[in-house]
Amino acid sequence: MSRGPRPAVFLDRDGTLIEEVGYLDRLERLAFFPWSVDAVRLLNHAGFLVVVVTNQAGVARGMYEESFVGEAHQYMDETLKAGGARVEAYYYCPHHPDGSVAAYRRQCECRKPAPGMLRQAERELGVDLGRSFVVGDRWLDIQMAQQVGAAGILVRTGYGRTEEQRPIDGVRAAAVAENLIEAVGWILRTGDQGPRTRG
Ligand SMILES: [Mg+2]
Ligand SMILES: [Zn+2]
Numbered sequence: 001m002s003r004g005p006r007p008a009v010f011l012d013r014d015g016t017l018i019e020e021v022g023y024l025d026r027l028e029r030l031a032f033f034p035w036s037v038d039a040v041r042l043l044n045h046a047g048f049l050v051v052v053v054t055n056q057a058g059v060a061r062g063m064y065e066e067s068f069v070g071e072a073h074q075y076m077d078e079t080l081k082a083g084g085a086r087v088e089a090y091y092y093c094p095h096h097p098d099g100s101v102a103a104y105r106r107q108c109e110c111r112k113p114a115p116g117m118l119r120q121a122e123r124e125l126g127v128d129l130g131r132s133f134v135v136g137d138r139w140l141d142i143q144m145a146q147q148v149g150a151a152g153i154l155v156r157t158g159y160g161r162t163e164e165q166r167p168i169d170g171v172r173a174a175a176v177a178e179n180l181i182e183a184v185g186w187i188l189r190t191g192d193q194g195p196r197t198r199g
Contacts, residue, residue: 005128008121008148009086009187012136013054015158016180018076022135023058025068027075035181037083042184044086049125052076052090053117053134053144060099070096088125091117113143113167118150130178133174135183139163142173151175151190153183 014020018042019031043050050074055193059066073090080087093112097103110116118134121127134145137158145152151174154160164176 005122005126005131006049007131008049008051008125008127008129008133009055009184010051010118010121010132010134010145011040011087011180012134012138012141013052013092013158015137016135016141016155017052017142020158023061023063024028024072025058025064026127027072030072030075032076032079033180035154035179037080037085039184040080040085040087041083042118042188046188048133049088049121049127050086050188051088051121051125052092052110053114053121053129054090054092055091055140056095057099057111059094060096060101060104062100066094066104078130091120093117101104112138113147115144118144118148135177135180135187135189137163139166139168139171143168143171146171153177153186155179155183 011017017036053127054070058064069092095104095106095108095111097107122129122173129148129150132150134141134150136152137155137160142152153175154173155177155180157179174185
């Protein structure tokens with residue numbers, strides 16, 4: 001086994017790994033896409049660390065407690081494990097600059113498109129960001145990837161199809177995929193091509 005920094009695939013949660021339902025505030029509303037468990041397992045077998053990165057401004061907006069986010073991730077983790085799939089870590093940002101809950105109302109470094117959660121994974125998990133991928137349904141996922149030299153893949157699930165119609169200057173996805181399993185296929189074909197140039 002080679003040591004040292006490893007490539008990761010960062011997965012957005014809502015609209016990418018599970019159905020986008022507005023603000024997920026009850027477990028009963030949590031639904032994986034039919035291919036999600038397979039997609040994570042395929043990435044595991046290819047040697048990628050899989051890390052979930054999600055904005056959860058619903059906490060700052062007082063729509064659900066921060067503890068519910070942990071509960072949702074525990075439920076997700078159990079479902080994934082039952083299918084032989086492993087997520088290394090779940091990072092979330094509970095903040096929002098205009099939040100109604102004072103404790104979470106702030107300009108932070110972790111709210112996407114800021115790359116704080118990716119930097120945290122780099123430190124805590126030893127991720128090589130320049131050889132990593134971000135899969136998400138929003139341009140902010142792609143913007144976050146661009147800032148650290150990772151490859152961003154936009155999926156057409158969740159808000160993705162709408163986002164695709166509204167490109168943003170200077171934001172470019174390495175690929176656009178129908179859904180997460182197609183994105184994983186693209187990643188496995190692209191493989192580990194070594195460090196990309198930043199910017
Ligand atoms: Mg999303
Ligand atoms: Zn934050």
